[in-house]
Structures are given as structure tokens and as C-alpha cells.
């Protein structure tokens with residue numbers, strides 16, 4: 753099991769992304785480890801997505817390093833040879849949703865206050881093509897198109913209806929259910945399951961691998977624009993105001 757633990761909201765900072773990548777690599781290299789459940793140890797939050805402060809007021813070099821780390825996590829989770837189950841025990845916007853979408857199976861606590869989705873448009877930013885591809889591969893083109901354009905955050909029941917999560921379970925049963933799903937997936941021979949997973953995911957993975965440096969350049973150019981920086985600052989202010 754891998755538990756995200758970066759209070760208050762598990763925002764994906766460069767440091768957390770780096771630790772996450774190292775932990776995944778260790779598990780991936782351990783032949784005895786065939787599956788991983790990804791969850792959170794922060795109450796009510798799976799992950800608040802990418803750490804917005806990493807994308808605000810920093811240098812081009814920092815944005816480059818940060819975006820490479822975001823790409824790395826996605827590549828590692830999406831193309832993992834292990835069975836990956838997301839036990840979504842709280843809200844999971846944007847980058848948090850991407851982590852869940854990149855797993856093989858998603859189980860969410862059935863609390864209607866918890867929400868999940870790719871809400872980038874609400875921040876005035878655009879989900880990159882590989883976020884979009886991952887989303888389309890889970891929910892289909894039409895639902896992804898509408899949800900991405902509107903930057904929708906879906907309540908747990910709505911997310912289940914759309915197929916964004918595979919199952920809803922009472923919060924107290926989440927880990928038990930995740931373990932049961934893991935056992936079901938691990939009952940299959942690894943080689944058959946792994947080859948099937950590669951066949952399904954390879955085109956999307958290859959697309960980023962082939963355009964990785966170009967994608968970093970696009971991100972750095974986009975995020976450095978004054979208009980985008982202004983949108984992000986306003987969004988952070990809105991989060992703080994909402995609190996007070």
C-alpha cells in the first residue's frame with residue numbers, strides 16, 4: 753500500500769512527486785510486489801492535485817523540473833507492471849484525479865461531499881493531451897469533452913454514474929474492498945495481465961514519450977504567461993477567501 757501523506761491537502765509538490773516516484777520505482781523493482789493500493793492518510797482528501805505554488809512566480813528552470821516530475825509520475829503509474837488500485841478516500845481534483853485515473857481500478861468512498869474530476873479549466877489552465885487521453889480512456893470521448901471544457905468536479909455518486917470511478921463503498925469498507933479487488937486481479941497470471949495492459953495503454957504512453965521535451969516546452973511557455981500567472985494567483989486567493 754502507498755499512502756500519500758503531505759498535510760494539509762496532499763498537494764503534489766516537487767518534493768512529494770519525487771518521493772512518490774522513488775517509492776514506485778522500489779516497488780516496481782521488487783519482484784515479490786505484484787500490486788499496489790494508492791490511498792491517502794489525510795482525512796477527507798485523496799490529493800488536491802498539483803501544488804499550485806510550484807507553478808506560480810518561479811523560474812523557467814523550476815517549471816521545467818516540476819513538469820518533468822509530473823510526467824514521470826504519470827508514466828510510472830500509467831505503465832506500471834503492477835496491479836494498481838486507487839482507494840479514493842477523499843476529494844481528488846485535477847492532478848489527484850489523474851493519479852486515480854492512471855490506476856487499473858478506482859474505488860471511492862461514497863461520501864457525496866467528496867469530489868473528483870479534471871477541473872483545470874476552472875483555474876484558467878488547460879489539461880495537457882496526456883491528461884485528456886487518460887480521461888478519455890476511462891470515461892469515453894463525449895463525457896471527457898464535456899467534463900474537461902466545463903472543468904467539472906463530480907460528486908462521488910456522479911463520478912460513479914459517469915464511470916470515472918468503478919465502485920462506491922461506505923468509507924469504513926474502502927480498504928477492505930480495495931484488498932478484495934487486488935486479490936481478484938492478482939489471481940490472474942501476471943504475464944497475460946501485463947501484456948494486455950501494455951497493449952491497451954502503450955499508444956498513449958508512447959505519445960508522451962515521443963513528445964516529452966516538446967510537452968515540457970509547451971508547459972513552461974504556457975505557465976510563464978502573465979495572464980496565466982494572474983489566473984493562478986486569483987485562484988489561490990479565492991481558495992484562501994473561501995476559507996475565511
Ligand SMILES: CC/C=C\C/C=C\C/C=C\CC/C=C/CC(=O)SCCNC(=O)CCNC(=O)[C@H](O)C(C)(C)COP(=O)(O)OP(=O)(O)OC[C@H]1O[C@@H](n2cnc3c(N)ncnc32)[C@H](O)[C@@H]1OP(=O)(O)O
Nearest residue numbers: 763800801802803804805845846847877878970971974991
Ligand atoms: C493549448 C495548450 C498549450 C499548452 C498546455 C501545456 C500544458 C498545460 C498547462 C498547465 C496544466 C497544469 C495542470 C495542473 C493540474 C492541477 O492539478 S492544478 C491544481 C488543481 N487543484 C485544485 O483546484 C484544488 C484546489 N483545492 C481545493 O479545492 C481545496 O483545497 C480542497 C477541496 C482540496 C480541500 O479543501 P479544504 O479541506 O477546505 O482545504 P483548504 O481549501 O482550506 O486548503 C488548505 C490549504 O491548502 C492550500 N491548497 C489547496 N489546494 C492546493 C493546491 N492544489 N496547491 C497548493 N495549495 C493548495 C489552500 O490554499 C490552503 O492554504 P492556506 O492554509 O490558506 O495557506
